[in-house]
Amino acid sequence: MASEVEKKAVFDIDSAKEVVQELRASFVAGKTKDYEWRRTQLKAMLKMMDENEPQIVAALRDDLSKPELESSIYEIAMLKNSCKLALKKMKHWVMPEKAKTSLATFPSSAEIVSEPLGVVLVISAWNYPLLLSLDPVIGAIAAGNAIVLKPSEISPATASLLAKLVANYMDSSCIKVVEGAVPETTALLEQKWDKIMYTGNGRIGRIVMAAAAKHLTPVVLELGGKCPVIVDSGINLQVATRRIIAGKWGCNNGQACISPDYIITTKDYAVELVDSFKCELERFYGKNPLESKDLSRVVNSNHFARLLKLLDEDKVSSKIVYGGERDKSNLKIAPTILLDVPQDSLIMNEEIFGPLLPIITIDKVEDSFDLINSGTKPLAVYMFTNNKKLKEKFVEKVSAGGLVINDTTVHLAEPTLPFGGVGDSGMGAYHGKFSFDTFSHKKAVLYRSFAGDAPLRYPPYTNGKLRLLKALLGGSILGIIRALMGWSKA
Amino acid sequence: MLSSMEKSIAELRETFKNGGTKSISWRKSQLKALLQLINQNEDSIFKALDQDLGKSPVESYRDEVGVLKKSVTYTLSCLEKWVAPKKAEVPLLFFPAKAEVMPQPLGVVLIFSSWNFPFTLALDPLIGAISAGNTVLLKPSDLAPACMSFLVETIPKYLDNKAVKVLAGGADIGERLLQLKWDKIFFTGSPRVGRLVMAAAAKHLTPVTLELGGKSPAIVDTLSTTPSKAKVTAKRIVGGKWGPCTGQACIAIDYVLVEEKLASTLIELLKKTIKRFYGENIKSLKNISRIVNKHQFQRLVNLLKDPNVADSIVYGGSVDEEKLVIEPTILLDPPLDSEIMSEEIFGPLLPIITLKNIEESIDFINSKSNPLVIYAFTEDDTFKKRILSETSSGTVTFNDSMVQFLCDSLPFGGVGQSGFGRYHGKYSFDTFSHEKSIMHRGFYPEIEPRYPPWTDFKLLFLKLAYQFDYFGLILLLLGFKRS
Numbered sequence: 001m002a003s004e005v006e007k008k009a010v011f012d013i014d015s016a017k018e019v020v021q022e023l024r025a026s027f028v029a030g031k032t033k034d035y036e037w038r039r040t041q042l043k044a045m046l047k048m049m050d051e052n053e054p055q056i057v058a059a060l061r062d063d064l065s066k067p068e069l070e071s072s073i074y075e076i077a078m079l080k081n082s083c084k085l086a087l088k089k090m091k092h093w094v095m096p097e098k099a100k101t102s103l104a105t106f107p108s109s110a111e112i113v114s115e116p117l118g119v120v121l122v123i124s125a126w127n128y129p130l131l132l133s134l135d136p137v138i139g140a141i142a143a144g145n146a147i148v149l150k151p152s153e154i155s156p157a158t159a160s161l162l163a164k165l166v167a168n169y170m171d172s173s174c175i176k177v178v179e180g181a182v183p184e185t186t187a188l189l190e191q192k193w194d195k196i197m198y199t200g201n202g203r204i205g206r207i208v209m210a211a212a213a214k215h216l217t218p219v220v221l222e223l224g225g226k227c228p229v230i231v232d233s234g235i236n237l238q239v240a241t242r243r244i245i246a247g248k249w250g251c252n253n254g255q256a257c258i259s260p261d262y263i264i265t266t267k268d269y270a271v272e273l274v275d276s277f278k279c280e281l282e283r284f285y286g287k288n289p290l291e292s293k294d295l296s297r298v299v300n301s302n303h304f305a306r307l308l309k310l311l312d313e314d315k316v317s318s319k320i321v322y323g324g325e326r327d328k329s330n331l332k333i334a335p336t337i338l339l340d341v342p343q344d345s346l347i348m349n350e351e352i353f354g355p356l357l358p359i360i361t362i363d364k365v366e367d368s369f370d371l372i373n374s375g376t377k378p379l380a381v382y383m384f385t386n387n388k389k390l391k392e393k394f395v396e397k398v399s400a401g402g403l404v405i406n407d408t409t410v411h412l413a414e415p416t417l418p419f420g421g422v423g424d425s426g427m428g429a430y431h432g433k434f435s436f437d438t439f440s441h442k443k444a445v446l447y448r449s450f451a452g453d454a455p456l457r458y459p460p461y462t463n464g465k466l467r468l469l470k471a472l473l474g475g476s477i478l479g480i481i482r483a484l485m486g487w488s489k490a
Numbered sequence: 491m492l493s494s495m496e497k498s499i500a501e502l503r504e505t506f507k508n509g510g511t512k513s514i515s516w517r518k519s520q521l522k523a524l525l526q527l528i529n530q531n532e533d534s535i536f537k538a539l540d541q542d543l544g545k546s547p548v549e550s551y552r553d554e555v556g557v558l559k560k561s562v563t564y565t566l567s568c569l570e571k572w573v574a575p576k577k578a579e580v581p582l583l584f585f586p587a588k589a590e591v592m593p594q595p596l597g598v599v600l601i602f603s604s605w606n607f608p609f610t611l612a613l614d615p616l617i618g619a620i621s622a623g624n625t626v627l628l629k630p631s632d633l634a635p636a637c638m639s640f641l642v643e644t645i646p647k648y649l650d651n652k653a654v655k656v657l658a659g660g661a662d663i664g665e666r667l668l669q670l671k672w673d674k675i676f677f678t679g680s681p682r683v684g685r686l687v688m689a690a691a692a693k694h695l696t697p698v699t700l701e702l703g704g705k706s707p708a709i710v711d712t713l714s715t716t717p718s719k720a721k722v723t724a725k726r727i728v729g730g731k732w733g734p735c736t737g738q739a740c741i742a743i744d745y746v747l748v749e750e751k752l753a754s755t756l757i758e759l760l761k762k763t764i765k766r767f768y769g770e771n772i773k774s775l776k777n778i779s780r781i782v783n784k785h786q787f788q789r790l791v792n793l794l795k796d797p798n799v800a801d802s803i804v805y806g807g808s809v810d811e812e813k814l815v816i817e818p819t820i821l822l823d824p825p826l827d828s829e830i831m832s833e834e835i836f837g838p839l840l841p842i843i844t845l846k847n848i849e850e851s852i853d854f855i856n857s858k859s860n861p862l863v864i865y866a867f868t869e870d871d872t873f874k875k876r877i878l879s880e881t882s883s884g885t886v887t888f889n890d891s892m893v894q895f896l897c898d899s900l901p902f903g904g905v906g907q908s909g910f911g912r913y914h915g916k917y918s919f920d921t922f923s924h925e926k927s928i929m930h931r932g933f934y935p936e937i938e939p940r941y942p943p944w945t946d947f948k949l950l951f952l953k954l955a956y957q958f959d960y961f962g963l964i965l966l967l968l969g970f971k972r973s
Contacts, residue, residue, distance in 0.1 A: 028856075033879075069944040069952065077956040099899040104560070108893070110900050115882060117905070194906065202695060209692035213685050216700065218910035223695070236933040246940050284942040294942040373507075395928055399594055402927035410929060413956075416578035417589055417927035422596070423673065427697040429925065442912070444900035445878065448890035450712075450719045458729055459767040459777030461548035469548065473556035473896075474563075 011180050016187040019176055023119045023146040026174045033116060033144045035094065039087060041141045041170055045134065046083050048169040049076055055161060056130060063129065063155035064252060065297035065331075074251070075130040078413065082135050085415055085432060086142045093142065093436045099444070103480075104473055109447045114440040116144030117218075118194030123185065123208065125199045126154035126299060127255045127353075132199045132222075133162055137175070139435025145195075146174045150188055152200075153181040154299060193217050195439060199257075201351075202424055220428030220438055223421055224351045225378035226261040229408065230368045230394070232385035233269045240384040240406070241276040245284060247382070247408030249335050253296040254355045255303075258380045258409050261352050264368040267361040274339060274359065278322050281335050289334045290327050297331045298354060304331050307354040310347040311336065319358075365390060369397045377401070377423035382408045401425050495663075498655050499670060502598045502625040505652045511595065511623045514573060518566060520620045520649055524613065525562045527648040528555060534644075535609060538636040542608065543735060544780035544815075553734055554609040557896065561614055564898050564915060565621050572621070572919045575928070583955055588930040593923040595623035596697075597673030602664065602687070603630050604678045605782055606738045606836075608637035611678045611701075616654070618918025619676070625653045629667060631679075632660045633782055672696050674922060678740075681907055699911025699921050702904055703834050704861040705744040708891065709851045709877070711868035713752045713759075723867045723889075724759035728767060730865065730891025732818050736779040737838045738786070740908075741863050743891055744835050747851040750844035757820060757842065761805050764818045772808040772817040781814045781837065790816055790837040793830040802841075849873065852880050860884075860906030865891050884908050 031037055049056070053076055060066040060075065099110040120140050124133040133151045140147045149166070151159035156179075163177040178184060189196075189211035198208045199222040212219045229244055248260045265273050285292040298304045308326065311317060316338065317324075323336030338358045341347055347358055362368060365385070372381060379401040383394050391405055401421040402411050411417050415432030430438050456465040456472070471479035505511065528535070535555055539545040545553075575592040599619050603612035612630045619626045628645070630638040642658045657663060668675075668690035677687045678701040691698045708727055713720045730743045748756050769775045781787040791809055794800055799821065800807075806819030821841045824830055830841060845851060848868075855864060864883040868874060878886060884904040887894045894900055895914075903912030913921050937955070939948035947966075954962040 067942075067944055069949050072949060073952045073956060077953055081956055099897070101897060101899065104896045105893050108890075108897075110894075110897055112901065113878060115879075118882075205695055206692050209695065210689050213688035213692055216681060216684055216688065216702070216907055216909070221695065239933045239936055242936075242941050250940075250942065286943075292942075294944050391930070395592065399924070400926065402929070404929045405931060406933060407929070407931040410584065410931065411589070411927055414578070414580065414584070414589055414927075414929060416580070417929065418591060418925055419927065422594075422924040422926070424695055427695070441882065441905040442901055443878075443883065443905070444885040444894060444897075444902065446885070446887045446890070446894040446897060446900060448888060448893065450722050450889060453722045453725065457552070458725060458733070459548075461546050461777050466548050466551055469552055469556060473552075473560050 011178060011184045011187060013187045013190055016178075016184075016191050019148060019178065020119060020191045020193075023148065023174065023176065027116070027118050027146040031171070032141075032146050032174050035090075037171070037174075038090065038141055038144060041175065042083050042087050042090075042138065044169045045138070045141075046080060046087075048165050049080055049083075052161075052165060056158075059157040059161045060130070062157035063126070064255075064299055066252065067294050067296065069294075070250070070252065070296065075128060079131055079134050079138075082138050082415070082431075082435075086138050086436070089433065090142050090436070093433055096445075101446075103477075105446065105448070107449055107452055111445050113443045113445055114143065114436070115443055117439060117441050119146045119148070120195040120197070120439060121148050121150065121188060121193045123150045123196070123198045123200070124152060126152035127252050127257075129155035129158035130162070136197045136199075136430060136435065139430055140439040141175070142436045143439035145439055147176070148188065149175070149177045150185055151177065151179065153179070195219070197428075197430075197438070198222070205426070220420070220430065221426040222257070222419075222428075222430075223379070223424065223426040224257040224353070225376055225421070225425040226351055227258055227378045227380045227382070228368070228372055229260040229263045230365065230372075230381070230383040230385070231263055231265040231269065231273055232365045232383070232387060232390060233266065235384050235386055235406075237272065237276045238280065241273070241280045243384075243407050244382075245277070245280055245335075248357055249281075249285070249295060249355055251409060253298070254357075255296065255299060255353050256409075258412060259353075260357070260382060260408050261378075262348070262358040262360060264360050264362060264371060266365055267363060270339060270359060270361045274321050274337060277337055277357075281322065285335060289323070290325055290330075290332050295332070295335075295355075298333060299331075301331065303354065304328065304333070307333055307352075307356065310350075310352065310354075311356055313346050316341050316345045316347055323355075366393065369394065372398055372400075377421070377425055379421045379425040380404065380409070380411070399423070495657070495666060496670070498657070499598065499627065501652060502627060502655060506595070506597050506625045510650070511620075511625055511653050514569060516650075517621055517623060518569060520654070521562050521566050521569075521617065523648040524617065524620075525559065527644060528558055528562075531640075531644060534640060538640045539608070541636040542634040543606070543738075543782055544778075545735065546777055549733070549735075549777075549779065554607060557610050558613050558617075560896070561617050561898070561914075561918075565617055565919070568916065569621055569919075572916055578927075580929075581958055582960065583958060584931065586932045590928050592926045592928055593622065593919070594926050596922060596924055597624060599624045599626050599674040599676065599922060600667060600672045601626060601628045602675070602677045602679065603628070605631035605633035606735045608634035608641075612641060615676045615678075615913060615918065618913055619922045620654070621919050622922035624673070624922050626655070627667070628654070628656045629659070629664060630656065632658065674698070676911075676913075676921070677701065684909065699903070699913065700909040701740070701902075701911070701913075702862070702907065702909035703740040703836070704904070704908040705834050705858055706741060706861045706863040706865065706883075707851070707855055708743040708746045708865040709848065709867065710746055710748040710752075710756060711848045711866070711870065711873065712889070713748070713755050715869060720755070720759060724756070724763045726867070726889075726891050728760060728763045728818075731840050732764070732768065732778055732838055734892060736781065736816075737840075738779070738782065738836050741892060741895060742836075743840070743865055744861070745831070745841040745843060747843050747845060747848070747854060749848050750846065753822060753842060753844045757804055757822065760820060760840075764805070768818055772806075772810060772815065775815060775817055778818070778838075781816060784814065786837070787811065787814050787816070790835075790839065793828075793833075793835065793837075793839060794819075796825075796828050796830075799824045799828050799830055806838075849876070852876060855881050860904070860908050862904045862908040863887060863894065882906065884912075
């Protein structure tokens, strides 16, 4: 009993090494490559979610005060869909892809074979602790890897639950959950992985990539940034407002990487927009939003203090046009809208990740493109407009992980779209087949025969050979015939 | 006060920001200019390659000039297709909606190239970067100085100076470049430097492609088929070892695995072929490159210093320090823990490792880190399948060597210690692009259950919606379903 407690107490470099060794042995033994094993694990994960929905919802309530609907839909339902998609499509994903061959390598045939990378590390975040942990794991399993999942310690109830459930439902010799905080994560990062996927912020992203560099481990970094929403006039304002609200406060109370961070609209339209927000916010959350059960709380006191710092900055607090109320004991901040905060304020220079929504105004809508491009590239940019030309310009000019026109956040649910960032918002992508691909190595295979061994490849090198080579690489049949005839003359 | 290096990069950033590299016509004009550069300077290119590496024009054409011309031509013919957004399927639930993925340039990219194929490894990535619409700083290796000078002098005469720059210099310049912020770094070279590049990139969250190396083995199982196949096998092994830059190539055959009872047959065939291709001895050596510099020469000579290794030489072994030449050398079963069997050789020394049974080659290869290529000469389909599924490498080529490099439709890159990321053909375009997701939605119809206040009805609705259970949804809306 005592030694068990001792063993559990410290997860250090040696423990990390042991875990990796065990998983590598499982991988080398071919356990995870086996197609049936992959299917069994995915089915087990589905069962795990079906049989534990109330416990999952309770853990998310503990960690985040997440409303049941958000937990059921944005975490559980999305995960189940992802699992089902993988189960349905995996047989296609694992098939080799034929590749064309050209005259230069005739006769030959070629294909691209997907193989697992090996032993992979998934580090997830606290805001969607179930989804961001298991969605990458689905891809890693489908691709045939052994996996360590390190959930965030900032959502401890969910992390514990995950550890327990994964151990009960899935193959522990190939899939493990390691709980812990900075020391445990550091111990894990010292090991050699075949791929690391990290969801979180840029500061830690840099640390993860630097650790990966020591072992030449490829990484996927799903980071964040300030996701702006451009609001043009001449739209259905009510629908637009509601969709922004759903994407902001409806997504873990603004604590989501793809939540609308701030709004850009024209000076002329701002007042109408603010009024629309006031109206819809009250309709959704009532007159006392601090008491609404349909809003997550701020995750912990650190983030609560951070958000208040943004809100209470002198040049900012005077710009509040709606909300601003706070309840420290329950870690709640009411949906808050600010109008025209200065560009150099704190709130406009870091990812908000909370229920505060600044509105910036400009003269012309088109000015928003340059404004957004002058900052670091965000994970997503949203625009509400009916102007076709503006849409085209938007799509062409604005650089971000993903763009949505006339809605917010929904592209996350679209498995045929790669989900990931660019620049400071990250590198790599996943969802759907992209998850499978991101945890695979795409091995090129060329089949050659012994027929047709062209002497022109080999020394002695002559001018005739040079001529023929030029023609062959140039790909023109006529050129080759000419050179062949010329060569045979020589 | 900005250094000239920082000013250059600022100019590249400005050009990119102003959209100078965005249009397809600009990209095509640059690619055509590159083609012109190669066509109009073939002789100078041959001369530089001869100077730096002793490459003959045929080798230079086959491995550098010809490869590049083919690459540019292919890219020009496919560019419009590659640049076009790709439609993505959208489920009915989101109707009306349109989804697509649009490739976009990353911005300002840095390309480090290596000395062994100083033109191919510099300009092939450049083709990819330009075709994807980026501005580029190219840093060729100073270990091939004539080629580097050629690139520094000639590229500005053909390409848009505001968008494509070439910087000369050594490791110190490389280090300074790595301190700055890039939107992508493409590196070809050794794993040791690859680590430094990635660590520097991590500071700016810059994505990287690392084309590294490793020990690429050749499994030989075709010596007892027919005499002509055995001969062709030997030719392809010789061509795959000493053909590319006398073994100084990431995809050169590093060592050979063969069954012990066939070792002497193989060695005899190899000897005959070597003599026919390259001459009888070191004095009459021809049609082969030389070692790039004294440092590499010394490194290779040192590999042979170990007496157990020296004892295993069965052909060649002579060196000429003045001319920086080492003749094609074959070793039979050097000790497995010697440096020559643990480090990437990158030179004209070919160890032959014998096994009782050729199937053991799979475990042997797996005991080392993942190579860039595995070459397997075999006609046994079962063995081929085993090699494919039980080993891991960037590429596998059956019954030949080197030619996979010419295949534009195959991704070229490593896995594990041999690197990550890939290029060639469309993969070059992709590696320098960001695939931006775009979703277009309409304002109608509106799905009310998306919005609070939450009710059981809304919960059930959304559950059914997320399962794409349209029938269930209809039942719910008609009142036939309860939570």
